[in-house]
Amino acid sequence: MKVSAVITLKKDVLDPQGKVIHETLDGMGFNSVNEVRQGKYFEIDVNENDPKKAKDLVEDMCKKLLANLVIENYKIIETQ
């Protein structure tokens, strides 16, 4: 079963890359952008058919490796 996880920076953590991307978008004429925050996306294929168990497994991975909880939040966004 495939499970996806999105890792984003917490609100009060500086994201200089997001800022530069925002400024570049601005320069290209996308003037309606309020803010850009850059994150990470993972697609993980786990050997598990129970959706709940698969999600729990990926959540554990997020806590232990994929995200650093001092600066990042994680969200399990879909199963298929």
Add this chain to the structure above:
Amino acid sequence: MKSSVITFPGSNCDRDMDVALTKFGFKNKMVWHNDQELPKSDLIVLPGGFSYGDYLRCGSMASKSKIMNSVINFAKSGGLVMGICNGFQILVEAELVPGVLLRNKYLQFICKNVHVKVDNKENTFFKNLDKKVLEFHIAHNEGNYFCTNDQLKEIEDNNQIAIYYCDQNGNTNDQINPNGSIKNIAGIFNKEKNVLGMMPHPERMIDESLSGEDGSIFFKNLLNNIK
């Protein structure tokens, strides 16, 4: 005195550290990341470099390698552990010291000499050091020290800030902050002060004709403190 330097895939300051430790009288051993056990040591060093190509987050993969279980046990039982640059990043990812190291504020790799102010000498690393300001070298892309407000309060309450970026007279301010670190923090201890993580490289300042001698002062003092 015995020391061990851990080599991870992508470490590139491990041999410099070996040269520095040996020069000042440590009997040093190199330890591969895939080993399970540490040789008997008075000091463990996690060296600088780009372990695992800085994949995911700097130091995150290395912090889960086999040898790190032994390093964590060694640190938890009071053993001296020092992480330099990528070694500092590994220490924060292993949660042996608080906080994280973010990308430098202005998105540039910084490679230059800096001055650091030693704030706390009540520990084995800096005890009896007769200089307050040292000139070290930094070379990093992710050295922007960050922690939560709660962590910062705890760090300050426990005197865990080891060194600050400063000018040559020891003044700390925003202009002298190379990477955006909170409070100009360049290095930090764990609560018990037996684990030190710092971005600057003392091992690059051990030759008067090539660099400067402040690294020599640091290592000589460290050896005397461990003896």
